[in-house]
Amino acid sequence: MKTITITAKIKLYPTSVQMVILNKTLSVIRDVLNFVSAFVFGQEGIRYLELDHALYYPVRQQFGLRSQMTQSAFRTVLAKYQSMKSNGHPFSKVSFRNFEYDLVWNRDYSISCQSVSLNTLSGRLHIPFELKGMEHWFCAGGRFGTAKLIRKNRKYYLHIPVTLEVENRNILNHIVGIDLGVNHLAVSFDDEGNTRFFSGRAVKEKRAKTLALRKRLQTCGTKSAKRKLKKLREKETRYVTAVNHAVTKALISQYGAGTLFIIEDLTGIRTITEHVRLKSRYTMVSWAFYQFREMLEYKAALSQSEVLAVDPKYTSQSCPVCGNTTRANRNRKKHEFCCTVCGYRSNDDRTGAINIYHKGCNTLFAEACQA
Ligand SMILES: [Zn+2]
Numbered sequence: 001m002k003t004i005t006i007t008a009k010i011k012l013y014p015t016s017v018q019m020v021i022l023n024k025t026l027s028v029i030r031d032v033l034n035f036v037s038a039f040v041f042g043q044e045g046i047r048y049l050e051l052d053h054a055l056y057y058p059v060r061q062q063f064g065l066r067s068q069m070t071q072s073a074f075r076t077v078l079a080k081y082q083s084m085k086s087n088g089h090p091f092s093k094v095s096f097r098n099f100e101y102d103l104v105w106n107r108d109y110s111i112s113c114q115s116v117s118l119n120t121l122s123g124r125l126h127i128p129f130e131l132k133g134m135e136h137w138f139c140a141g142g143r144f145g146t147a148k149l150i151r152k153n154r155k156y157y158l159h160i161p162v163t164l165e166v167e168n169r170n171i172l173n174h175i176v177g178i179d180l181g182v183n184h185l186a187v188s189f190d191d192e193g194n195t196r197f198f199s200g201r202a203v204k205e206k207r208a209k210t211l212a213l214r215k216r217l218q219t220c221g222t223k224s225a226k227r228k229l230k231k232l233r234e235k236e237t238r239y240v241t242a243v244n245h246a247v248t249k250a251l252i253s254q255y256g257a258g259t260l261f262i263i264e265d266l267t268g269i270r271t272i273t274e275h276v277r278l279k280s281r282y283t284m285v286s287w288a289f290y291q292f293r294e295m296l297e298y299k300a301a302l303s304q305s306e307v308l309a310v311d312p313k314y315t316s317q318s319c320p321v322c323g324n325t326t327r328a329n330r331n332r333k334k335h336e337f338c339c340t341v342c343g344y345r346s347n348d349d350r351t352g353a354i355n356i357y358h359k360g361c362n363t364l365f366a367e368a369c370q371a
Helices: 016-041 048-063 067-086 201-220 223-255 269-275 279-302 348-370
Strands: 002-012 099-103 109-111 115-120 123-130 147-152 155-166 174-180 184-190 195-199 259-264 306-310 336-338 345-347
Touching: 002 348, 016 048, 016 067, 016 099, 016 115, 016 123, 016 147, 048 067, 067 099, 155 348, 174 223, 174 279, 174 348, 184 223, 184 348, 195 223, 195 348, 201 223, 223 259, 223 279, 259 279, 259 348, 279 306, 306 348, 336 348, 345 348
Parallel strands: 174 259, 259 306
Antiparallel strands: 002 123, 002 155, 099 147, 109 115, 115 123, 147 155, 174 184, 184 195, 336 345
C-alpha cells in the first residue's frame, strides 16, 4: 500500500456575474498577500501566531476579508517565504503577481457532481466545472487537500490535490519517474521530491570523439574501412551497455525493493526525434533507450520492483505547476524549462521526469478506481 497525491486541474465555467465576484475576490486576495508579504519581509523569521497577532485586525478592516481567508493568506505568504528558504534562495521580498487563492477543503470549497462550491468575498458560489478524463481522480476514497483557484487568460481553474491509498501493483516504498535523454542520460524524480541526475556527457563526448573517424571510414568504403567501422560500432555498443548497466544498477540500489519506476514508452519515432534531432544519432540513441528499459525491467523484477511505461506525449512541454503545455516552455539550448504562463523554472530534463512521475501516478489512480 502506498499513498500518492496528484493534482487535479479542473476548469470552471462561471457565469458573468460569478466572474465579477471571482475577479474581485482574487484581486483583493492578491492585494492582501502583497500587503502581508511586505510586513513579513520586514520581520525576518516571524511565526504564524505573531503574524496573526499583528495583522489579523488590520487586514480584516482594511480589506474586508473574512476570518478564514485572512488566516489562509497568512499561511500562503509564510509558505512562500519558507519554500524560498528551503530552496536555498537568499532572503528577499516575495511579490504575488498572479491571481491565486488557496481554499481549504470542506471549509472554503467542496465539490459535487454538478458544481464546485467556493467561498468568496460575496458568500458561496456554485460553479459548474469540467473534469474531462479526470473522473477517476474523484472516485471513492480520495482525500482532497488545499486547492488553489487560479485565473489565467481570463479562464478559471481549480487545482485540487487528491490523495489516495494505492493497493495495486505491490508498491511499498517509492514511485520514481525517469526521463531519458542525451544531455542527461537519465534524470529521476521521486515521491519525496528528490531529483537525481545521471550525466550523459561521457557518452556524448565519446561519441563526438569518434564521429570524425567514423565519417572518414564511411566515405572510404574499402574492406578494411568497413571492418574498422564495425569494430568502432561494437566498441561503442559495449560502452553504452556498460553505462546503462551502471545507471540502472544505481537506480535499483538507491530505491530498493518495492519501487515503481515510471518511464516513457518510446515506441513512437516522434518522441525519439524529440529527444534527439540529429539523424545520425537516431539509431544509436533509440537502441540505447530500449536497452535501458530492458535492463531496468529485469533488475526491477529481481528486487521485487516494477517498471511502468507511460505515454510520452507532451512530457517535455507541460508545466508541472499550472499545466500550460507549449513547445515554447522549453529552451533546448539552455537546457531550461520556463513556463510561459506561470513562470515556473527548472532544468528541462528534471521537468520531464516530474511530468513522467505524475503520469505514472495518474495511471495508478485509474487502476485503483477500476479495481
Ligand atoms: Zn506553469
